[in-house]
Amino acid sequence: MSLSVTDLSIARGGIPVLEGLSFRLVPGQALILRGPNGIGKTTLLRTISGLQPPVSGQVDGAEDQIAYAGHSDGIKPTLTVTENLKFWASVFGAGAIDKALAAYELETLADRAAGALSAGQKRRLGLSRLLVTGRPIWVLDEPTVSLDVRAVEMFANAVRGHLATGGSAIIATHIELGLDGETLDVGPYRAKPPEPDDFDGGFL
């Protein structure tokens, strides 16, 4: 299942942020998104995930294929690590959570309430959710925030494993993950400010 984005323009809060963006993502490929803060990486990822409509252009092949991980992990503090993960596994119709727990070394924390985890441990739990979704395209928004070096390595390994089994991933990140994938700098696609019309232009 490949994802293709054609001539996409997106806006945040009514202000255009990126325009004319096109790319293709084929199985086994990782795409690293780069760009300064506020350029519209999160908006782009939310648009691809179907959480908001594009201003113009098309996203094809995303329907029911995407596992999205944003800035928040969707973790309930009063449920245990296992309960949180089991919930997402059953929502996505996938079964076992053992592999996901093992991939991020969460086994020893399995029975702890998620509210008692550290920020990095929460993030690991949030990322392990991707493994139980069974979805082929991972859309990740700064997944390595608050992870230590070891956990970043666990994450990179999880992504490599995912790519090896025919999955693909779009990752917006500011750090070097050591993944071999294409890098897309969204900076050049920054939307031009709207042309002032004649009335406003007369004052400039």
Place this chain on the structure above:
Amino acid sequence: MIALLMRDLKLAFRAGGGFGLGLAFFLIVTIMVPFSVGPQSDLLSKIAPGVLWLGALLACLLSLDRLLALDWEDGSLDLLATAPLPLESTVTIKSLAHWLTTGLPLVLAAPVLGVLLNLPAAGYLWLVVSLVLGTPALSVIGTFGAALTVGLKRGGLLLSLLVLPLYVPTLIFGAEVARRGAIGMETQTPLMMLAGITAASIALLPFASAAVLRVNLR
């Protein structure tokens, strides 16, 4: 779907989940009314159906702002929106979980509290019937209100202002069923209206809630 329902129920019963908030409020209101009205048992028995219904409605309202806001804050709502479950079923399940943790306890507590208000013996059955039929509408309408205000910090005021007018028909017909039942009049007309409102709310509002939620998630 069942997983979502079980999770919501589990969360409600865990610490800080808010289960019992509505029930405690309902309890307080109905216990305080005899004190404020004074020892006039004939007056109390006259106003009992209305007070019980109003108490149940306000108790329901009290727990609405947590209905979707918590899932919004921790990002679960974004993830649920991208999950295979359609957003319409998600909000329906949320309404159901709200009813099970708020509406149902109110229904069960109402007859006990009726004693405190000197509710006439004939009224108990009709009180319970009207609450069973009416409280699901309160949960579904409340979910709609919660979906409308989900992105707002401290949206409780706006939520109450939006939801209370929508609660009025349910309150009027629900209380009317209980009142007529208590004085031995026939209850068919308000009962039909109440059931109609509930059925229409359950049938239509989940779609509206899902639609506004999609807009709010942008």
